[in-house]
Amino acid sequence: MASVIKDDQVIGKNGVIIRKHPQRSDGSPKYRTYEIYQRERVGESTEKIKPGQLISENYRQDPYPTVAVLREHYPCYRDWLSNSYWITEYNDVTSIFSDEANFETRPKTWVYGLENPGRNLNEELPLLEAEEKFTDARADEIATTIAVSLAQKGHGNLATEFAARFAMNLLITSLDIPSADAGQFTSLFWRMQRGTSWNPALREDGRKALDELTHYLEPLVATRKKQPGEDLISVMIQLAPSDEPTTIDDIVVTLLERDHETLHGTLANLWFLLLTHPEEHQQAISDRRLMKLAYLETLRHSTPVIYAHRYARHEVERFGRLIPEGAQLVCSAAAANRDPKIFNDPNKFIVDRKDMCQRESRGQYRADGLAAGIAFGLGKPSIHPAIPEDRPRSRYALTRDTAVTASQVLVSHLDNIRLAKGTSPKLSALTVGEMHTCWKLPVTFSKK
Amino acid sequence: MSEAKKTPGTEIDPRVFDTPEFQKDPFPIYQQLRDHHPIYHDRFHNRWIISRYWDVDGAFQDNESYDRAVYKPDGPYDFGSRHVFGPNILEYGNSGEHRRLRNIVAGQFVGQKLQDFIPMIHQIADEVIDSFIDDGEVEIVKQFASQVPIRVISNMLGLPREDEDTFVGWYQALIAGLGFGGEHLTAGLKARNEMWDYIDPLIAERSKNPGEDLLSRMCVAEMDGSKMTAEEIKGFVALLLAAGGDTTEKAIANMWYHLMYTRPDQLQDVIDNEDLWENTFTEMMRYDPVVHAQFRHTTREIQIHNDVIPERAGVILYLGAGNRDERAFKDPNTFDIHRNDLHMGKENRSGRYKDGKNGHLGFGIGQHFCMGYAMARQESAIACSKLAARIKNSRPKYAEHEGISSPSIDSGGFRTPAELWMKFDT
Numbered sequence: 118m119a120s121v122i123k124d125d126q127v128i129g130k131n132g133v134i135i136r137k138h139p140q141r142s143d144g145s146p147k148y149r150t151y152e153i154y155q156r157e158r159v160g161e162s163t164e165k166i167k168p169g170q171l172i173s174e175n176y177r178q179d180p181y182p183t184v185a186v187l188r189e190h191y192p193c194y195r196d197w198l199s200n201s202y203w204i205t206e207y208n209d210v211t212s213i214f215s216d217e218a219n220f221e222t223r224p225k226t227w228v229y230g231l232e233n234p235g236r237n238l239n240e241e242l243p244l245l246e247a248e249e250k251f252t253d254a255r256a257d258e259i260a261t262t263i264a265v266s267l268a269q270k271g272h273g274n275l276a277t278e279f280a281a282r283f284a285m286n287l288l289i290t291s292l293d294i295p296s297a298d299a300g301q302f303t304s305l306f307w308r309m310q311r312g313t314s315w316n317p318a319l320r321e322d323g324r325k326a327l328d329e330l331t332h333y334l335e336p337l338v339a340t341r342k343k344q345p346g347e348d349l350i351s352v353m354i355q356l357a358p359s360d361e362p363t364t365i366d367d368i369v370v371t372l373l374e375r376d377h378e379t380l381h382g383t384l385a386n387l388w389f390l391l392l393t394h395p396e397e398h399q400q401a402i403s404d405r406r407l408m409k410l411a412y413l414e415t416l417r418h419s420t421p422v423i424y425a426h427r428y429a430r431h432e433v434e435r436f437g438r439l440i441p442e443g444a445q446l447v448c449s450a451a452a453a454n455r456d457p458k459i460f461n462d463p464n465k466f467i468v469d470r471k472d473m474c475q476r477e478s479r480g481q482y483r484a485d486g487l488a489a490g491i492a493f494g495l496g497k498p499s500i501h502p503a504i505p506e507d508r509p510r511s512r513y514a515l516t517r518d519t520a521v522t523a524s525q526v527l528v529s530h531l532d533n534i535r536l537a538k539g540t541s542p543k544l545s546a547l548t549v550g551e552m553h554t555c556w557k558l559p560v561t562f563s564k565k
Numbered sequence: 566m567s568e569a570k571k572t573p574g575t576e577i578d579p580r581v582f583d584t585p586e587f588q589k590d591p592f593p594i595y596q597q598l599r600d601h602h603p604i605y606h607d608r609f610h611n612r613w614i615i616s617r618y619w620d621v622d623g624a625f626q627d628n629e630s631y632d633r634a635v636y637k638p639d640g641p642y643d644f645g646s647r648h649v650f651g652p653n654i655l656e657y658g659n660s661g662e663h664r665r666l667r668n669i670v671a672g673q674f675v676g677q678k679l680q681d682f683i684p685m686i687h688q689i690a691d692e693v694i695d696s697f698i699d700d701g702e703v704e705i706v707k708q709f710a711s712q713v714p715i716r717v718i719s720n721m722l723g724l725p726r727e728d729e730d731t732f733v734g735w736y737q738a739l740i741a742g743l744g745f746g747g748e749h750l751t752a753g754l755k756a757r758n759e760m761w762d763y764i765d766p767l768i769a770e771r772s773k774n775p776g777e778d779l780l781s782r783m784c785v786a787e788m789d790g791s792k793m794t795a796e797e798i799k800g801f802v803a804l805l806l807a808a809g810g811d812t813t814e815k816a817i818a819n820m821w822y823h824l825m826y827t828r829p830d831q832l833q834d835v836i837d838n839e840d841l842w843e844n845t846f847t848e849m850m851r852y853d854p855v856v857h858a859q860f861r862h863t864t865r866e867i868q869i870h871n872d873v874i875p876e877r878a879g880v881i882l883y884l885g886a887g888n889r890d891e892r893a894f895k896d897p898n899t900f901d902i903h904r905n906d907l908h909m910g911k912e913n914r915s916g917r918y919k920d921g922k923n924g925h926l927g928f929g930i931g932q933h934f935c936m937g938y939a940m941a942r943q944e945s946a947i948a949c950s951k952l953a954a955r956i957k958n959s960r961p962k963y964a965e966h967e968g969i970s971s972p973s974i975d976s977g978g979f980r981t982p983a984e985l986w987m988k989f990d991t
Contacts, residue, residue: 172580
């Protein structure tokens, strides 16, 4: 029930007065915040959730039951313990993300508190074009190398030896990092990304990794300035946005700000879900279209980036609450993607789901009238209803196509992929708030 | 409990703030904060923490940079309250509205107005002590500490004495409702609504026929032509019951706990010299006060200790940590009622004293300095000295005690021992 206006009062959905004196003397609306708060909170007791649940071990392992309580009972939950507002309904989460006028996303450089950080080049068109060109050309080959080496063993851990390795090899190859340095680069990149966590020990380590990565890249960048190649570092060097030459800091920040979780995490989660749902597995491996649908369903059902923070640019009233300036909003993709008002049987993994859009979710706009799984970390959704031919595909589409290619390659080299006997893999985060994915997925298979 | 037992390191995992260990003994973490992270950005809880004495003092004094209210006073919305008590001055930041309400009521708790209530405090303390004096033992928390303040406040307000037990139930629920837990919030709101229903007819009656009690005075008090509304009076009564009742109750229990377990060697000093009860109160408010933290929001970017706290950030002022700062007090982890580097007399809102000594931060400082400071001090000292005067050979009933603890993150309330048994001769 929407709010109604009666006798100069605005009556909220709980039947309580949320606003009196609708006009100030100058004609602007007048609110009494305590009326909004007090009465709303009387009607909306939060006894079904304890603050400790949102940081608990159970939540780290499986956030879904907890966020379902929030979504069903307290869709804009004021979390006093973590000083934030949890947004859990699908439409609310997408509305916050498409509302740049009132909310902002803070970059990872803000988390690190970097003074004068470099520029993030990830949205530069030439870089996107180069990335698309590289990925389309080389993803198949990189996946094949991994699949062939796995096939020779007859068993393996798909989470680390396939999902994580493919994502990292793709990045390393795209940057043309010498193969002797692959281990060092992987470690630096991973430490730098984990440093954006709330954990001060990881952040400190991440800071060091940022410095080390800068030192590591210095000679590489110097060489490529003289002799540019086709790799993405060379592309970044040649970008020089606003006629300012690209610096090492720009390159490091660009690497820091890129999504590092979706390809790795969703690939691992996709195979976890397929291997624990044999019927869906058979369906998905039968053709590329169905593998793509399985990937999209994974992004919805078990997205690796389960929440993202947004910050209120100024005091704003939303969802029956007055949200103060600077407030942190925890937009929960885990809750939104399983919103029963949007998806039927939301907890079920259904490869050929009929109620899901196959394209990137773009705020309130839905390409074919259906919602899609929310995936954070892939940059702003494209503002174009359809991608013009002269533009590269969005990162959302690029990541999707790459993951599908890698999975297809795996299927074409390995037969009869099954969970190793006696194993019961699960999804979890390393610490509360980090990527929610499958870290161990032991499998057996035969060579095709 | 008397000394920090762990060797503090430099790194702090912010999850520690949610643990029972921290709720029980936060002092090693406080030391780490002061020594290694004078400004600690806790991203896990989305807040900044200030812990050194002079930094906490500075933040309390700096109304231009730190605001208690969640919302901006110059924002598009009127000020108000998100509070379980209802509209009350705790939520009115640094605004004119805060000054108006505070000016109306603050005078009731100091000077001659306070002195008018002193005989009543003596009488109530005696009545409470009578109820257990013949037993040879007392559970101080429930039988003594929790009985005195609520009776004093309901008496001040002129509320019927037969309902005092109901008030105790209400204020405990109200205080717990200030914590993080939803269940407690629900119970707090229920208690508040019951209390408001109870008090509504009383406000109507005393506005017409005012007496000498505090409720009547609030109904008729005027400051610059402005009176409190009925809603504001009810919010203030809730505040008074909770902040004036529960905090003083905990303070009395904590004083006895520290004398019995932290410094048993000083218990006899206090028994022998009743003037030392005020020292005990002051040192308790420094060493381990009832309230350890106050929340503020920055109104502008603040540069401090080579760090920057952004505008509209949540900041915790750990006054419990500031009180143990070696930069302000010698041997800060020692409880000592004869301490000569702490201002032992009455507190004031400036936090500056003629004797040149530092004061404790337990009542806050500045614009939001506790209004009931003098009342709490005198009430505690009178009640404790009355008890001490009527008993001999007071001693803990049990040699071991689990100590004082703050409530868990899923509940609310103040720091206090769960129970405190004392044996004595009469």
